Amino acid sequence: MARSPSETLDLPVLPLRDVVVFPHMVIPLFVGRDKSMHALEQAMEADKRILLLAQKSAETDDPQAADLYQVGTLAQVLQLLKLPDGTIKVLVEGLSRVQVTSVSERDGSLHGQAVEIEAADAREPREIEAIARSLMSLFEQYVKTNRKLPPELLQTLAGIDEPTRLADTIAAHISVRLSDKQRLLETLAVGERLEMLVGLVDGEIDVQQMEKSQREYYLNEQMKAIRRNWVTWTMRRANWKSWRARSPKRACPSRWKPRRATSSTSSSRCRRCLPKQRSCATTWSGCWACRGRSAARCART
Numbered sequence: 001m002a003r004s005p006s007e008t009l010d011l012p013v014l015p016l017r018d019v020v021v022f023p024h025m026v027i028p029l030f031v032g033r034d035k036s037m038h039a040l041e042q043a044m045e046a047d048k049r050i051l052l053l054a055q056k057s058a059e060t061d062d063p064q065a066a067d068l069y070q071v072g073t074l075a076q077v078l079q080l081l082k083l084p085d086g087t088i089k090v091l092v093e094g095l096s097r098v099q100v101t102s103v104s105e106r107d108g109s110l111h112g113q114a115v116e117i118e119a120a121d122a123r124e125p126r127e128i129e130a131i132a133r134s135l136m137s138l139f140e141q142y143v144k145t146n147r148k149l150p151p152e153l154l155q156t157l158a159g160i161d162e163p164t165r166l167a168d169t170i171a172a173h174i175s176v177r178l179s180d181k182q183r184l185l186e187t188l189a190v191g192e193r194l195e196m197l198v199g200l201v202d203g204e205i206d207v208q209q210m211e212k213s214q215r216e217y218y219l220n221e222q223m224k225a226i227r228r229n230w231v232t233w234t235m236r237r238a239n240w241k242s243w244r245a246r247s248p249k250r251a252c253p254s255r256w257k258p259r260r261a262t263s264s265t266s267s268s269r270c271r272r273c274l275p276k277q278r279s280c281a282t283t284w285s286g287c288w289a290c291r292g293r294s295a296a297r298c299a300r301t
Contacts, residue, residue, distance in 0.1 A: 012043050012109050013068070030087055031089075053112070054178065069186075099115055119164040
């Protein structure tokens with residue numbers, strides 16, 4: 001692990017939940033814990049630099065030194081906005097990797113002593129360049145199948161010549177576990193970091209293909225169910241039409257309009273039909289036995 005000869009830094013610490021910030025990465029953060037807000041205020045009063053350390057467990061509300069990773073990122077506060085609910089939205093930019101030697105609580109916030117560390121690799125530049133090209137090829141495929149990433153990201157990566165910066169930029173945009181991202185942050189050898197990214201990106205592509213296959217299978221099953229229901233409904237409709245064609249038609253003359261009978265003892269029963277206890281249809285004003293003729297005009301009266 002190569003370290004820069006810079007002096008030891010003594011800066012406020014901002015613990016992070018479920019996120020790892022890499023160098024050259026610009027990201028908004030929402031801060032609501034008292035110690036974290038005090039750390040940001042102290043950073044703004046000084047040179048706006050702050051140490052970003054990821055928590056080992058996101059469930060820890062009051063993290064101490066043992067709850068934080070020892071390798072983090074030195075960041076610059078670009079913008080700070082206090083929200084109406086009392087929380088703070090801060091925009092930070094990662095500057096470099098840092099190795100934290102100690103963390104203590106002071107002035108209502110966490111402070112850490114750290115030294116900047118630089119990336120180093122003993123491999124040949126051609127070998128590193130070949131790994132970087134393989135990574136770019138896989139990441140292009142990953143971006144095309146991931147709707148969350150904008151296509152413009154590929155243009156940004158095409159303009160990056162430094163392998164270490166390329167690796168950090170890709171690491172910031174892949175959806176992997178926090179522990180994997182922390183390992184990438186702690187890996188200083190550029191070639192090894194690129195190889196790790198090749199494996200992670202390849203694994204994410206496999207996961208996306210499996211999810212796509214599952215979605216297609218689910219949609220195909222839905223289409224099959226819709227077709228079965230359609231065939232069943234069509235057959236029932238055909239059977240109903242066939243039954244209607246075979247059944248005697250009892251059409252009411254068009255000049256007689258349907259209406260609801262006021263009671264079951266409606267006067268529209270004819271006297272010949274009354275002993276048979278056959279009620280005239282409740283939806284028609286005529287005698288059912290007389291095929292719609294009214295009681296006054298019933299031929300059987």
